[in-house]
Amino acid sequence: MLPDKEFPRFKAAAVQSSPVFLDAAKTAQKAAGLIGEAARNGARLVVFPEVFIPGYPYWSWITDPVTGSAWFEKLVRSSVFLPGPEIETVCAAAAANDAYVVIGVNERSPVSLGALYNTLVFIGPDGRILGKHRKLVPTWAEKLTWTGGDGSSLKVYDTQIGPLGGLACGENTNTLARFSLLAQGELVHTASYISLPVAPPDYDMAEAIKLRGQSHSFEGKVFTIISTSTVSDEIIAAMETIRPDARALLERKSSAFSGIIGPDGRVIGNGLIDDEGIVYADIDLARCIQPKQMHDIVGHYNRFDVFQLHVNRAPQQPINTRQPDAGGRPGEEDAAPQSAIESL
Secondary structure (H helix, E strand, C coil), X not given: CCCCCCCCEEEEEEEECCCCCCCHHHHHHHHHHHHHHHHHCCEEEEECCCCCECCCCCHHHHCCHHXXXXXXXXXXXXXXXXXXXXXXXXXXXXXXXXXXXXXXXXXXXXXXXXXXXXXEEEECCCCCEXXXXXXXXXXXXXXXXXXXXXXXXXXXXXXXXEEEEEEEHHHHHCHHHXXXXXXXXXXXXXXXXCCCCCCCCCCCHHHHHHHHHHHHHHHHCCEEEEEECCCXXXXXXXXXXXXXXXXXXXCCCCCCXXXXXXXXXXXXXXXXXXXXXXXXXXXXXXXXXXXXXXXXXXXXXXXXXCCCCEEXXXXXXXXXXXXXXXXXXXXXECCCCCCCCEEC
């Protein structure tokens, strides 16, 4: 919650860049350099694309599942554990630059070689991990790569720059997921995406990304920082080993948008389409007050006696074990009960 009469002002940065493809350590180092650049330009919050470390599984869109399986193994081998040395590099950069950072990673499961999570990591200016959000539902072909997260990571973090939350890519079309963050007081929303040139021919990916951010900001009267990755020549060259015409598929224009949206639903300044760079904007959370007088969907402009959202915040895991007590009788479960339902 915000302290009484305190509405932070700060500069936010949205990074539009490509990873060092399938190299987690080098991508983390690249992210650290970009954090430094953004901080030197005054940014207190730096947002990175979806699964920036170590990259996106484009093969799932351009080849068959059997051929793509070998690339899935490459991705698993180059993905990261949380905590781990790669994210520590990013955390150190956040601390060195007194910046909040939100960055997407491919997160390895600690118990399964075949499970990867599409995860957003939230890092504080002291270099500590505030928390992480695992994408709830992989989109379309992404189901060949990632397993789904659970409701335990649908959180908003109380920070010096305001209540901070975020979702990954297609989750920003999930009305209930977005509402669950707004209902926790979110005022600064981060939306991380990947460039998707292989979308259907009549689908403008850059425009769709912008529209989703505008929708969330207008509905919730919040600021949205959108960060989208780009497709580098390195990625294209790798995909050409799978499919010779990959370049024609992956060079399509208007496939990436990064920018910052105000609580009135309009882009602040200029957004960035396709090209690499960093977009900046000044954030003043006091600008969220007056729009909420008109439509406050988590306050007066709703009917909670008619509509209610219940969110299962219990962490899901493959096993809950019981330890016998001294007399050999069944004991309490090690993990929290899985039946807990919390209402926001």
